[in-house]
Amino acid sequence: MLISLHKKATTTPSATTTPAVRAAIQRSQASTAALSRELGINPKTVAKWRKRETVEGRKTRPKEPRSSVLGEAEEAMVVAFRRHTLLPLDDCLYALQPTIPHLTRSALHRCLQRHGISRLPDVEGDNPTPCEYICKIWTSEPDRFIVDPIHQMPGLNT
Structure with a gap:
């Protein structure tokens, strides 16, 4: 049985009306008063769970979030x-x-x-990737990257 819980809900069945009790209330043919006395709960609770089609609790969060500060x-x-x-x-x-x-x-x-606009869009071209930057420098300043094989040989380089 799947139960929808809010973030701070306890996951132990410490509530008086666990999903099993709620299902029993919905299946029972006994009167509301008799069930409330038998289970030790308020008659309004019995009536509430009889009206509902599922044994899951309803969400307490607003359906559409809105600002309490701004109109x-x-x-x-x-x-x-x-x-x-x-x-x-x-x-x-x-x-x-x-x-x-x-x-x-x-x-x-x-x-x-x-509204999904808390992050500003990235501006194209401002921050090139390292590879793009190296390629740009390599093509614009080829003299900077001259490879001299003599400097790479071991031993005396004169």
Whole structure:
């Protein structure tokens, strides 16, 4: 039986209503009051598990994450500003704080993460790979890489 647990949930069956008890509640024909007395749980708990089709607990996280600091219009403004300017996080913060005074660095970062724009795109050509750099130097300055076989011979080199 697969049980969906949140990150900080204990994995031991210490709850009064384990998945086995929940399944028994759903299969039972006894009254809600009789079951609650027999199992030592609240009648509302029995009613709750009878209504559900599965024995797994529901997720407690919000279906759609949203900001508790920024409103929808402010969040849209932050996203549009970042996509238009491509400024780093701190520069965005300093530019947007006069417009949105309650904006914090962490709230800005969470907003950008939600929209998938927290990392700036890599600029092509700025950082060549070591191989590309060596090839570029090799072709632009061939005199720099002259190989003299006499210097590689053992013994006296005069």
